[in-house]
Every structure is written in C-alpha cells, then in structure tokens.
Amino acid sequence: MSKNKTVRNVFFLVFCLFACVSLGYAESCSTAGVVEYKYTANGCSYDTIVRTCCASGNWSGWGKLSS
Structure with missing residues (x-):
C-alpha cells in the first residue's frame, strides 16, 4: 500500500x-430533571415542546413524559 x-x-x-x-x-444528559425546550415557528407565534433528562442519563422523547 x-x-x-x-x-x-x-x-x-x-x-x-x-x-x-x-x-x-x-x-445523553447528566443531571436528572433538567428540561430542554424546542421552539418551532407557527405563523407569527411559536410552538414549544420539552424533553426531560431522566435518571438513566438519557433524554425523554420530545413532548413525552420522562420515565
């Protein structure tokens, strides 16, 4: 070669x-209970969805409750 x-x-x-x-x-995330926000444009306003850091160190799905 x-x-x-x-x-x-x-x-x-x-x-x-x-x-x-x-x-x-x-x-992955390191602090359980931390919340992230995602903003999406919707006309002249915006929609907000959240996800939460779970005790397992993974994020919940967007718009889903942590388990």
Whole structure:
C-alpha cells in the first residue's frame, strides 16, 4: 500500500471514530430533571415542546413524559 493511501486510511479511521463517539454522547444528559425546550415557528407565534433528562442519563422523547 502506498504512503498516501495509508495516510488517507488513518485519517478516515480517526474521523469515523470521532464521529461515532460524538453521536454516542449527543443525546445523553447528566443531571436528572433538567428540561430542554424546542421552539418551532407557527405563523407569527411559536410552538414549544420539552424533553426531560431522566435518571438513566438519557433524554425523554420530545413532548413525552420522562420515565
């Protein structure tokens, strides 16, 4: 394998690992009971939905009660 292919493959591997780790932590939370708000435009106003950090360290679904 040429040096350029090796460098490219190593870079690709590091990028994939970083992406996978980032996605794994993207939806976790650390403080149970914390609430996040999501605002969506609705004409001249907006709609609000919430999600809550559960004791398990995961977020509830948007607009769903935590369990």
